[in-house]
Amino acid sequence: MLTGIQIAVIGGDARQLEVVKKLTELDAKLWLIGFEQLDHAFSGAVKEKIEDVDFSEIDGIILPVPGTNTEGKVETIFSGENVYLTEEILASTPAHCTVYSGISNKYLDSITTNTNRKLVQLFERDDVAIYNSIPTVEGTIMMAIQHTDFTIHGSKVSVLGLGRVGMSVARTFHALGAKVTVGARKSEHLARITEMGLEPFHLDDLSESIKDTDICINTIPYQIVTAAVIAKMPAHTLIIDLASKPGGTDFRYAEKRGIKALLAPGLPGIVAPKTAGKILANVLSQLLQEDLKQRKGKTI
Numbered sequence: 001m002l003t004g005i006q007i008a009v010i011g012g013d014a015r016q017l018e019v020v021k022k023l024t025e026l027d028a029k030l031w032l033i034g035f036e037q038l039d040h041a042f043s044g045a046v047k048e049k050i051e052d053v054d055f056s057e058i059d060g061i062i063l064p065v066p067g068t069n070t071e072g073k074v075e076t077i078f079s080g081e082n083v084y085l086t087e088e089i090l091a092s093t094p095a096h097c098t099v100y101s102g103i104s105n106k107y108l109d110s111i112t113t114n115t116n117r118k119l120v121q122l123f124e125r126d127d128v129a130i131y132n133s134i135p136t137v138e139g140t141i142m143m144a145i146q147h148t149d150f151t152i153h154g155s156k157v158s159v160l161g162l163g164r165v166g167m168s169v170a171r172t173f174h175a176l177g178a179k180v181t182v183g184a185r186k187s188e189h190l191a192r193i194t195e196m197g198l199e200p201f202h203l204d205d206l207s208e209s210i211k212d213t214d215i216c217i218n219t220i221p222y223q224i225v226t227a228a229v230i231a232k233m234p235a236h237t238l239i240i241d242l243a244s245k246p247g248g249t250d251f252r253y254a255e256k257r258g259i260k261a262l263l264a265p266g267l268p269g270i271v272a273p274k275t276a277g278k279i280l281a282n283v284l285s286q287l288l289q290e291d292l293k294q295r296k297g298k299t300i
Protein backbone atom coordinates (compact mmCIF):
# COMPACT_ATOMS: atom_id res chain seq x y z
CA MET A 1 0.00 0.00 0.00
CA LEU A 2 1.02 3.64 -0.45
CA THR A 3 -0.77 5.06 2.58
CA GLY A 4 0.68 8.43 3.61
CA ILE A 5 2.51 8.96 0.32
CA GLN A 6 1.82 12.21 -1.56
CA ILE A 7 2.35 12.29 -5.28
CA ALA A 8 2.05 15.09 -7.82
CA VAL A 9 0.84 13.81 -11.20
CA ILE A 10 1.66 16.52 -13.73
CA GLY A 11 -0.05 16.40 -17.12
CA GLY A 12 -0.35 13.53 -19.54
CA ASP A 13 -2.92 11.76 -21.66
CA ALA A 14 -5.39 8.87 -21.17
CA ARG A 15 -2.53 6.62 -20.04
CA GLN A 16 -2.09 8.73 -16.92
CA LEU A 17 -5.66 8.00 -15.84
CA GLU A 18 -4.73 4.33 -15.35
CA VAL A 19 -1.80 5.47 -13.21
CA VAL A 20 -4.08 7.70 -11.12
CA LYS A 21 -6.62 4.88 -10.73
CA LYS A 22 -4.00 2.38 -9.56
CA LEU A 23 -2.21 4.72 -7.14
CA THR A 24 -5.43 5.94 -5.51
CA GLU A 25 -6.49 2.29 -5.09
CA LEU A 26 -3.21 1.81 -3.21
CA ASP A 27 -4.24 4.70 -0.91
CA ALA A 28 -1.68 7.29 -2.09
CA LYS A 29 -2.75 10.94 -1.90
CA LEU A 30 -2.57 12.45 -5.37
CA TRP A 31 -2.38 16.04 -6.58
CA LEU A 32 -3.50 16.20 -10.20
CA ILE A 33 -1.93 19.15 -12.00
CA GLY A 34 -3.16 19.97 -15.50
CA PHE A 35 -6.38 17.96 -15.26
CA GLU A 36 -9.00 20.75 -14.86
CA GLN A 37 -10.95 19.66 -17.94
CA LEU A 38 -11.15 16.02 -16.85
CA ASP A 39 -14.77 15.19 -15.97
CA HIS A 40 -13.96 12.08 -13.99
CA ALA A 41 -13.18 12.34 -10.26
CA PHE A 42 -11.00 9.90 -8.32
CA SER A 43 -11.37 9.60 -4.56
CA GLY A 44 -8.01 10.42 -2.98
CA ALA A 45 -6.98 12.65 -5.90
CA VAL A 46 -7.37 16.43 -5.88
CA LYS A 47 -7.17 18.61 -8.98
CA GLU A 48 -4.91 21.55 -8.22
CA LYS A 49 -2.99 24.34 -9.95
CA ILE A 50 0.76 23.84 -9.80
CA GLU A 51 1.28 27.07 -7.81
CA ASP A 52 -1.16 25.86 -5.13
CA VAL A 53 0.57 22.53 -4.39
CA ASP A 54 2.81 22.37 -1.32
CA PHE A 55 5.80 20.60 -2.91
CA SER A 56 7.60 20.35 0.45
CA GLU A 57 5.18 17.47 1.21
CA ILE A 58 5.53 15.65 -2.13
CA ASP A 59 7.26 12.25 -2.18
CA GLY A 60 7.11 11.69 -5.91
CA ILE A 61 6.40 13.57 -9.15
CA ILE A 62 4.97 11.64 -12.09
CA LEU A 63 5.40 13.18 -15.53
CA PRO A 64 3.83 11.93 -18.76
CA VAL A 65 5.77 9.64 -21.10
CA PRO A 66 7.58 12.47 -22.99
CA GLY A 67 8.57 14.17 -19.67
CA THR A 68 8.94 17.88 -20.38
CA ASN A 69 9.90 19.78 -23.48
CA THR A 70 13.26 21.55 -23.59
CA GLU A 71 11.79 24.57 -21.76
CA GLY A 72 10.22 22.51 -18.99
CA LYS A 73 6.67 22.59 -20.36
CA VAL A 74 4.62 19.47 -19.64
CA GLU A 75 2.03 18.18 -22.12
CA THR A 76 -1.44 18.50 -20.57
CA ILE A 77 -4.27 17.30 -22.77
CA PHE A 78 -6.83 17.71 -19.97
CA SER A 79 -6.02 21.39 -19.45
CA GLY A 80 -5.99 24.57 -21.50
CA GLU A 81 -3.20 26.04 -19.39
CA ASN A 82 0.56 25.79 -19.74
CA VAL A 83 2.24 23.87 -16.94
CA TYR A 84 5.99 24.05 -16.36
CA LEU A 85 8.18 21.92 -14.09
CA THR A 86 10.96 24.22 -12.89
CA GLU A 87 14.18 23.77 -10.94
CA GLU A 88 12.66 26.00 -8.25
CA ILE A 89 9.73 23.59 -7.78
CA LEU A 90 12.04 20.58 -7.56
CA ALA A 91 14.29 22.36 -5.06
CA SER A 92 11.27 22.86 -2.78
CA THR A 93 10.55 19.09 -2.59
CA PRO A 94 11.97 16.86 0.17
CA ALA A 95 15.42 15.38 -0.65
CA HIS A 96 13.91 11.91 -1.17
CA CYS A 97 11.39 13.11 -3.78
CA THR A 98 11.78 11.09 -7.00
CA VAL A 99 10.78 12.22 -10.48
CA TYR A 100 9.28 9.53 -12.74
CA SER A 101 9.13 10.09 -16.50
CA GLY A 102 8.91 7.93 -19.62
CA ILE A 103 11.98 9.49 -21.20
CA SER A 104 14.25 12.43 -20.42
CA ASN A 105 15.96 15.30 -22.21
CA LYS A 106 18.72 17.80 -21.42
CA TYR A 107 16.32 20.07 -19.50
CA LEU A 108 14.95 17.34 -17.23
CA ASP A 109 18.42 15.85 -16.73
CA SER A 110 19.75 19.25 -15.76
CA ILE A 111 17.04 20.29 -13.26
CA THR A 112 17.14 16.90 -11.50
CA THR A 113 20.95 16.89 -11.38
CA ASN A 114 21.13 20.50 -10.13
CA THR A 115 18.64 19.77 -7.34
CA ASN A 116 20.10 16.32 -6.61
CA ARG A 117 16.73 14.61 -7.13
CA LYS A 118 16.48 11.06 -8.45
CA LEU A 119 15.08 10.73 -11.99
CA VAL A 120 13.62 7.40 -13.11
CA GLN A 121 13.13 6.92 -16.86
CA LEU A 122 10.52 4.20 -17.14
CA PHE A 123 11.13 3.49 -20.82
CA GLU A 124 14.77 2.61 -20.11
CA ARG A 125 13.57 -0.41 -18.18
CA ASP A 126 13.56 -3.71 -20.05
CA ASP A 127 10.26 -4.83 -18.51
CA VAL A 128 8.42 -1.65 -19.60
CA ALA A 129 9.97 -1.80 -23.10
CA ILE A 130 9.01 -5.46 -23.54
CA TYR A 131 5.43 -5.02 -22.28
CA ASN A 132 5.11 -1.90 -24.43
CA SER A 133 6.27 -3.83 -27.49
CA ILE A 134 2.93 -5.71 -27.41
CA PRO A 135 0.67 -2.74 -28.23
CA THR A 136 3.44 -1.43 -30.53
CA VAL A 137 3.20 -4.59 -32.63
CA GLU A 138 -0.59 -4.41 -32.72
CA GLY A 139 -0.34 -0.82 -33.97
CA THR A 140 2.19 -1.92 -36.60
CA ILE A 141 -0.16 -4.62 -37.84
CA MET A 142 -2.95 -2.03 -38.05
CA MET A 143 -0.73 0.24 -40.15
CA ALA A 144 0.38 -2.60 -42.42
CA ILE A 145 -3.26 -3.52 -43.07
CA GLN A 146 -4.34 0.10 -43.62
CA HIS A 147 -1.56 0.96 -46.04
CA THR A 148 -1.30 -2.12 -48.26
CA ASP A 149 -3.62 -3.86 -50.70
CA PHE A 150 -2.18 -7.33 -50.02
CA THR A 151 -2.33 -9.64 -47.02
CA ILE A 152 0.39 -9.84 -44.42
CA HIS A 153 0.14 -13.60 -44.84
CA GLY A 154 2.49 -14.63 -47.62
CA SER A 155 4.16 -11.23 -47.96
CA LYS A 156 7.86 -10.64 -47.40
CA VAL A 157 8.46 -8.57 -44.29
CA SER A 158 11.93 -7.26 -43.44
CA VAL A 159 12.41 -6.26 -39.81
CA LEU A 160 15.45 -4.13 -39.00
CA GLY A 161 16.85 -4.61 -35.48
CA LEU A 162 16.36 -7.44 -32.99
CA GLY A 163 15.87 -5.35 -29.85
CA ARG A 164 12.83 -5.44 -27.61
CA VAL A 165 10.48 -4.12 -30.30
CA GLY A 166 12.15 -5.87 -33.25
CA MET A 167 11.87 -9.30 -31.65
CA SER A 168 8.14 -8.90 -30.93
CA VAL A 169 7.47 -7.51 -34.41
CA ALA A 170 9.37 -10.33 -36.13
CA ARG A 171 7.70 -13.06 -34.08
CA THR A 172 4.17 -11.71 -34.58
CA PHE A 173 4.42 -11.11 -38.33
CA HIS A 174 5.86 -14.63 -38.66
CA ALA A 175 2.87 -15.98 -36.71
CA LEU A 176 0.58 -14.16 -39.16
CA GLY A 177 2.13 -16.11 -42.03
CA ALA A 178 4.54 -13.48 -43.40
CA LYS A 179 7.94 -14.54 -44.73
CA VAL A 180 10.02 -12.66 -42.18
CA THR A 181 13.67 -11.73 -42.58
CA VAL A 182 15.45 -9.84 -39.80
CA GLY A 183 18.52 -7.64 -40.13
CA ALA A 184 20.98 -7.28 -37.26
CA ARG A 185 24.69 -6.61 -36.78
CA LYS A 186 25.59 -8.85 -33.83
CA SER A 187 26.39 -12.52 -34.41
CA GLU A 188 24.31 -13.53 -31.36
CA HIS A 189 21.31 -11.70 -32.84
CA LEU A 190 21.79 -13.48 -36.17
CA ALA A 191 21.92 -16.78 -34.26
CA ARG A 192 18.73 -15.90 -32.33
CA ILE A 193 16.91 -14.99 -35.56
CA THR A 194 17.80 -18.41 -36.97
CA GLU A 195 16.67 -20.10 -33.73
CA MET A 196 13.31 -18.30 -34.06
CA GLY A 197 12.83 -19.97 -37.45
CA LEU A 198 13.31 -16.70 -39.33
CA GLU A 199 15.78 -15.71 -42.00
CA PRO A 200 18.66 -13.56 -40.73
CA PHE A 201 20.78 -11.12 -42.71
CA HIS A 202 23.65 -8.87 -41.66
CA LEU A 203 22.85 -5.17 -41.82
CA ASP A 204 25.93 -4.71 -44.02
CA ASP A 205 23.89 -6.58 -46.67
CA LEU A 206 20.74 -4.51 -46.17
CA SER A 207 20.54 -3.14 -49.73
CA GLU A 208 20.69 -6.65 -51.20
CA SER A 209 18.31 -8.16 -48.64
CA ILE A 210 15.43 -5.73 -49.15
CA LYS A 211 15.36 -6.06 -52.96
CA ASP A 212 12.12 -8.06 -52.92
CA THR A 213 10.58 -6.90 -49.65
CA ASP A 214 6.90 -5.96 -49.41
CA ILE A 215 6.97 -4.34 -45.96
CA CYS A 216 10.09 -3.00 -44.28
CA ILE A 217 9.71 -2.37 -40.54
CA ASN A 218 12.53 -0.41 -38.96
CA THR A 219 13.20 -0.42 -35.20
CA ILE A 220 16.74 1.00 -35.32
CA PRO A 221 16.99 4.59 -34.06
CA TYR A 222 19.76 5.45 -36.52
CA GLN A 223 19.78 6.45 -40.24
CA ILE A 224 19.71 2.93 -41.64
CA VAL A 225 17.10 3.05 -44.41
CA THR A 226 19.18 5.40 -46.51
CA ALA A 227 18.57 6.63 -50.05
CA ALA A 228 20.87 3.88 -51.33
CA VAL A 229 18.75 1.25 -49.55
CA ILE A 230 15.42 2.75 -50.67
CA ALA A 231 16.69 2.88 -54.26
CA LYS A 232 16.90 -0.94 -54.24
CA MET A 233 13.36 -1.54 -52.89
CA PRO A 234 10.46 -2.50 -55.16
CA ALA A 235 8.16 0.47 -55.85
CA HIS A 236 5.28 -1.09 -53.86
CA THR A 237 7.30 -1.52 -50.62
CA LEU A 238 5.75 0.00 -47.52
CA ILE A 239 8.21 1.31 -44.94
CA ILE A 240 6.93 1.52 -41.35
CA ASP A 241 9.50 3.26 -39.19
CA LEU A 242 8.97 2.56 -35.48
CA ALA A 243 12.22 4.07 -34.25
CA SER A 244 11.96 7.16 -32.06
CA LYS A 245 11.89 10.51 -33.85
CA PRO A 246 13.33 11.34 -36.35
CA GLY A 247 13.29 7.62 -37.24
CA GLY A 248 15.88 5.77 -39.27
CA THR A 249 14.56 6.43 -42.77
CA ASP A 250 15.45 8.97 -45.43
CA PHE A 251 11.83 10.12 -45.77
CA ARG A 252 12.72 12.82 -48.27
CA TYR A 253 14.20 10.30 -50.67
CA ALA A 254 11.38 7.80 -50.12
CA GLU A 255 8.86 10.47 -51.12
CA LYS A 256 10.94 11.41 -54.14
CA ARG A 257 10.99 7.74 -55.23
CA GLY A 258 7.25 7.39 -54.59
CA ILE A 259 7.72 4.80 -51.83
CA LYS A 260 5.28 5.07 -48.96
CA ALA A 261 7.27 5.60 -45.75
CA LEU A 262 5.50 6.20 -42.46
CA LEU A 263 7.03 7.34 -39.20
CA ALA A 264 4.86 5.78 -36.51
CA PRO A 265 5.77 7.04 -33.04
CA GLY A 266 3.78 6.46 -29.87
CA LEU A 267 1.69 3.52 -31.11
CA PRO A 268 0.87 2.09 -27.64
CA GLY A 269 -0.71 5.38 -26.56
CA ILE A 270 -2.69 5.52 -29.83
CA VAL A 271 -3.96 1.96 -30.24
CA ALA A 272 -4.18 0.82 -26.62
CA PRO A 273 -3.98 3.74 -24.15
CA LYS A 274 -5.61 1.66 -21.43
CA THR A 275 -3.10 -1.19 -21.70
CA ALA A 276 -0.21 1.25 -22.14
CA GLY A 277 -1.41 3.10 -19.02
CA LYS A 278 -1.70 -0.15 -17.06
CA ILE A 279 1.89 -1.06 -17.97
CA LEU A 280 3.06 2.26 -16.53
CA ALA A 281 0.72 2.04 -13.53
CA ASN A 282 2.00 -1.42 -12.56
CA VAL A 283 5.66 -0.51 -12.72
CA LEU A 284 5.11 2.85 -10.98
CA SER A 285 3.19 1.30 -8.10
CA GLN A 286 5.93 -1.29 -7.68
CA LEU A 287 8.69 1.37 -7.72
CA LEU A 288 6.86 3.66 -5.28
CA GLN A 289 6.23 0.78 -2.87
CA GLU A 290 9.91 -0.27 -3.04
CA ASP A 291 10.93 3.34 -2.40
CA LEU A 292 8.63 3.58 0.59
CA LYS A 293 9.93 0.28 2.02
CA GLN A 294 13.52 1.48 1.64
CA ARG A 295 12.81 4.77 3.41
CA LYS A 296 10.94 3.02 6.22
CA GLY A 297 13.91 0.63 6.56
CA LYS A 298 16.26 3.58 6.93
CA THR A 299 14.22 5.22 9.67
CA ILE A 300 13.85 2.06 11.83
Ligand code: NAP
Nearest residue numbers: 136161162163164165220221222242243244264265266267
Ligand atom coordinates in the same frame (compact mmCIF):
# COMPACT_ATOMS: atom_id res chain seq x y z
P1 NAP B 1 16.37 -1.69 -28.29
O1 NAP B 1 15.94 -2.87 -27.52
O2 NAP B 1 17.50 -0.86 -27.78
O3 NAP B 1 16.70 -2.18 -29.79
C1 NAP B 1 17.30 -1.34 -30.70
C2 NAP B 1 17.87 -2.18 -31.84
O4 NAP B 1 18.53 -1.28 -32.74
C3 NAP B 1 18.88 -3.21 -31.41
O5 NAP B 1 18.68 -4.37 -32.15
C4 NAP B 1 20.22 -2.56 -31.76
O6 NAP B 1 21.19 -3.50 -32.10
C5 NAP B 1 19.85 -1.78 -32.99
N1 NAP B 1 20.74 -0.64 -33.23
C6 NAP B 1 20.87 0.48 -32.48
N2 NAP B 1 21.78 1.31 -33.06
C7 NAP B 1 22.20 0.70 -34.18
C8 NAP B 1 23.11 1.06 -35.20
N3 NAP B 1 23.78 2.21 -35.15
N4 NAP B 1 23.30 0.20 -36.22
C9 NAP B 1 22.65 -0.97 -36.25
N5 NAP B 1 21.76 -1.38 -35.31
C10 NAP B 1 21.55 -0.55 -34.29
O7 NAP B 1 15.19 -0.67 -28.49
P2 NAP B 1 13.63 -1.05 -28.56
O8 NAP B 1 13.04 -1.02 -27.21
O9 NAP B 1 13.49 -2.26 -29.41
O10 NAP B 1 13.07 0.21 -29.34
C11 NAP B 1 13.46 0.44 -30.67
C12 NAP B 1 13.01 1.82 -31.11
O11 NAP B 1 11.60 1.84 -31.16
C13 NAP B 1 13.41 2.94 -30.15
O12 NAP B 1 13.75 4.08 -30.91
C14 NAP B 1 12.16 3.19 -29.33
O13 NAP B 1 12.11 4.52 -28.83
C15 NAP B 1 11.12 2.96 -30.40
N6 NAP B 1 9.77 2.61 -29.95
C16 NAP B 1 8.75 3.04 -30.73
C17 NAP B 1 7.46 2.72 -30.43
C18 NAP B 1 6.38 3.21 -31.35
O14 NAP B 1 5.22 3.24 -30.96
N7 NAP B 1 6.73 3.57 -32.57
C19 NAP B 1 7.17 1.96 -29.29
C20 NAP B 1 8.21 1.50 -28.50
C21 NAP B 1 9.54 1.83 -28.85
P3 NAP B 1 22.55 -3.66 -31.24
O15 NAP B 1 22.19 -4.50 -30.06
O16 NAP B 1 23.47 -4.28 -32.22
O17 NAP B 1 22.98 -2.26 -30.82
